Amino acid sequence: MAIVAVVFHSASGTTEKLADSVMSGAASLKGVDVLKVEIFGSDIVEGRYQNQDVLDSLDSVDAIIFGSPTYMGSVSAQFKAFADATGDKWSEKAWSDKIAGGFTIGSNLSGDQLMTTQYFQIFANQHGMIWASLDIPGGCDPEGRNRLGAQSGLIAHSKDNILNKIDLVTAKYLGLRIAKLAIRYSINEI
Numbered sequence: 001m002a003i004v005a006v007v008f009h010s011a012s013g014t015t016e017k018l019a020d021s022v023m024s025g026a027a028s029l030k031g032v033d034v035l036k037v038e039i040f041g042s043d044i045v046e047g048r049y050q051n052q053d054v055l056d057s058l059d060s061v062d063a064i065i066f067g068s069p070t071y072m073g074s075v076s077a078q079f080k081a082f083a084d085a086t087g088d089k090w091s092e093k094a095w096s097d098k099i100a101g102g103f104t105i106g107s108n109l110s111g112d113q114l115m116t117t118q119y120f121q122i123f124a125n126q127h128g129m130i131w132a133s134l135d136i137p138g139g140c141d142p143e144g145r146n147r148l149g150a151q152s153g154l155i156a157h158s159k160d161n162i163l164n165k166i167d168l169v170t171a172k173y174l175g176l177r178i179a180k181l182a183i184r185y186s187i188n189e190i
């Protein structure tokens with residue numbers, strides 16, 4: 001059994017809808033369990049993320065897919081507070097060799113969402129994780145998936161909080177892809 005965790009922050013719900021699609025893609029693969037981990041602002045006290053149980057729950061998973069809205073050209077403050085709380089995990093190499101991927105959404109078509117996926121990638125690499133890109137060639141997919149053409153992860157766009165169906169389909173594919181990789185590199189017994 002491989003375990004895929006989706007760790008995300010969402011204030012108005014669009015990132016959560018993407019997270020649910022990512023999870024459904026991962027869960028569609030036999031032998032995969034999914035773990036939904038929402039980052040709540042109430043777990044942040046004086047700027048510090050303090051939910052140690054959540055952090056510890058990620059030690060035993062095979063893959064972590066990160067999600068955040070793009071805020072001011074990067075991850076949200078809530079996501080960054082979570083990331084900053086992983087320093088002990090970093091020093092222990094607790095998440096080393098796990099598969100990682102990421103997704104984001106913004107209200108502008110070119111609202112610097114790429115910075116968010118690049119942040120996820122650097123964050124994963126800080127932990128020694130193995131970054132999984134989005135392997136749907138933008139503009140070349142018969143189903144039109146990856147419509148915004150980012151290859152580092154899923155970039156989505158909505159100007160009215162209504163999700164584009166293609167973005168949801170792409171999110172599902174990203175979950176499936178990372179689940180397949182998690183099975184291939186699983187550290188748990190299958």
Ligand SMILES: Cc1cc2nc3c(=O)[nH]c(=O)nc-3n(C[C@H](O)[C@H](O)[C@H](O)COP(=O)(O)O)c2cc1C
Nearest residue numbers: 010011012013014015069071072073106107108111
């Ligand atoms: C403080 C703030 C900063 C934002 N910055 C950006 C941005 O840099 N680029 C962009 O495209 N959208 C930006 N947005 C729009 C959000 O990314 C967008 O509404 C997203 O769907 C919110 O995700 P959520 O529904 O999961 O909270 C920003 C929104 C807020 C509230």
